[in-house]
Amino acid sequence: MPTEPPALLTVADAAERLGVTPRTLKYYEERGLVSPTRSEGRYRLYDEDDLSRFGRILRLRSLGFSLHGITEMLKRPLEPVEGKHRFSTESLQQIHGALAAQVDALNARIEAMRRELKEAQKLRDELSPDLDYLKRRLAGENADALLEQRRNALTKNANARKTASAIKTGKADAKPTAKRAKKPRASASRERS
Numbered sequence: 001m002p003t004e005p006p007a008l009l010t011v012a013d014a015a016e017r018l019g020v021t022p023r024t025l026k027y028y029e030e031r032g033l034v035s036p037t038r039s040e041g042r043y044r045l046y047d048e049d050d051l052s053r054f055g056r057i058l059r060l061r062s063l064g065f066s067l068h069g070i071t072e073m074l075k076r077p078l079e080p081v082e083g084k085h086r087f088s089t090e091s092l093q094q095i096h097g098a099l100a101a102q103v104d105a106l107n108a109r110i111e112a113m114r115r116e117l118k119e120a121q122k123l124r125d126e127l128s129p130d131l132d133y134l135k136r137r138l139a140g141e142n143a144d145a146l147l148e149q150r151r152n153a154l155t156k157n158a159n160a161r162k163t164a165s166a167i168k169t170g171k172a173d174a175k176p177t178a179k180r181a182k183k184p185r186a187s188a189s190r191e192r193s
Contacts, residue, residue: 008037008045018054025054031067033057033074072098129153 011022018025028034029044034053036044046054053074060070072095078085087095133146165171 008047009051011044011046014046014051014054018051018058020054020058028054028057031071033067033071068102069095069099 009017011025015022015025025034025044025046029036034046034050034057036046036050039045056074057070060073061067065073073087076087076091076094079088079091129150133150136146137143
């Protein structure tokens with residue numbers, strides 16, 4: 001006796017049965033979580049395995065799992081454990097490893113973006129005075145006066161960097177201490193004479 005082919009549901013019927021919108025089903029398909037069959041007219045058709053997979057996705061989403069986490073979970077089968085279906089320890093380790101690798105890759109991307117942002121900010125800071133000079137020149141300000149202001153600003157910035165560097169390395173504290181140490185010796189020699 002031939003077995004009947006499994007019943008296939010349209011998007012609307014599958015969505016109604018699962019209690020979601022057709023757009024939700026299409027979204028999970030776009031994310032690669034489900035791959036329904038297609039009719040000759042290219043309509044999506046869902047079988048019981050698809051509905052079961054959707055049900056699993058919806059349960060995991062309701063528990064707060066991310067789509068990336070769910071993607072990794074769907075790659076591994078659930079196993080019967082104490083009357084429930086759970087992941088084996090090996091599957092949990094594989095899911096953990098895959099997600100940890102994704103987090104590590106994202107951390108590396110974030111760090112690269114931070115470096116790139118820092119470089120972009122530095123370049124912007126270097127260009128801003130040039131742009132300001134040109135804007136003021138175009139507004140009719142005196143070139144010699146503007147160039148003098150730029151020289152003064154450069155000197156001021158250089159001195160500020162030296163002071164900051166000295167404070168950072170501790171050299172700024174060493175000079176006053178050395179001067180204080182010399183003063184008592186000089187006053188002691190005066191008392192002797």
